[in-house]
Amino acid sequence: MARDILLIEDDRSLGAVIKDFLEREGYLVQWCTTGEEGLTFLEHTAVKLVLLDIMLPDIDGFTVCTKIRSTQSLPVIIISARSGDDDQITGLNLGADDYMGKPFSIGLLLAKIKSQLRRSYGKQAETPFLRDKDLVVDTASRTVCLNETPISLTVKEYELLVLLLENAGKTLQKDWLFDMVWGVDCFSEPSTLTVHIGKLREKIEADPKKPRRIKTVWGVGYRYETL
Known part of the structure; x- marks a missing residue:
């Protein structure tokens, strides 16, 4: 069962930490640093879940989320320093399945990923x-x-x-x-x-x-x- 995760995050330090942690947990992670790069990757490769930052160097994460939702139903978790109520409401209304404000616990992120995979793919998502x-x-x-x-x-x-x-x-x-x-x-x-x-x-x-x-x-x- 594929357990691929697409990480769209322009902070190289944080991106490296997330990618390394999730890969040690057994996930395969593709890391993109711009919104367009992430969308292009999704056009050619199926993934199971997207971790999405909002403040990206080209198009913002809200736009990326909207474009993902126009073609796919895979779970999207937003991770962003913009953690105010208005931003969270916007993200969730645009189709994000969860929203985590930075800084966050990497353990909590893992738990949310597992929860979304179970919800979207059932027990198969937990089969390693x-x-x-x-x-x-x-x-x-x-x-x-x-x-x-x-x-x-x-x-x-x-x-x-x-x-x-x-x-x-x-x-x-x-x-x-x-x-x-x-x-x-x-x-x-x-x-x-x-x-x-x-x-x-x-x-x-x-x-x-x-x-x-x-x-x-x-x-x-x-x-x-x-x-």
Whole structure:
């Protein structure tokens, strides 16, 4: 079950703290620092929940919330220093599901996220396991087992595997995979993705030279096929 969160926050210190904390809790977090960047990301990628700041450098969070609500029903939690009653009423009237004033408790934020996921997706939102026959990924503990035996993955290999499993059956473009795992500002060579796919195949495929799970879609990217 995907548990992706889109964080739209221009405060780099706070954004880094939120992203790091939530990822340690087992969530996959995409962090955007402008409203337009967040909306563009949502046009191409499905997420489960949005954490949204109001005071952004381009368009304000109220506008972002309105645009999200015009096309999607996923839960939105506003996090903002503008915590007066008028701002909270505006945000909630525009479709936000919750509103947290800054500064806030990171533990309370986590509780609100879990509450919104339960409300929107039921018990499935609390299921931390991704499975493909004998391959099991526990996203809460970030552990992977094959044939009930733990296998050791690097951070990037783990993130790649989770993305592939969550999008099983879909062809994922190389550029998108690279940006999701290494970040749009990363200066690593695109060939880094190919190398990591190869190492991941060595760890989860019975025959890495004839992969049954991670398929190459020539000229496009990769597709995960369940067994």
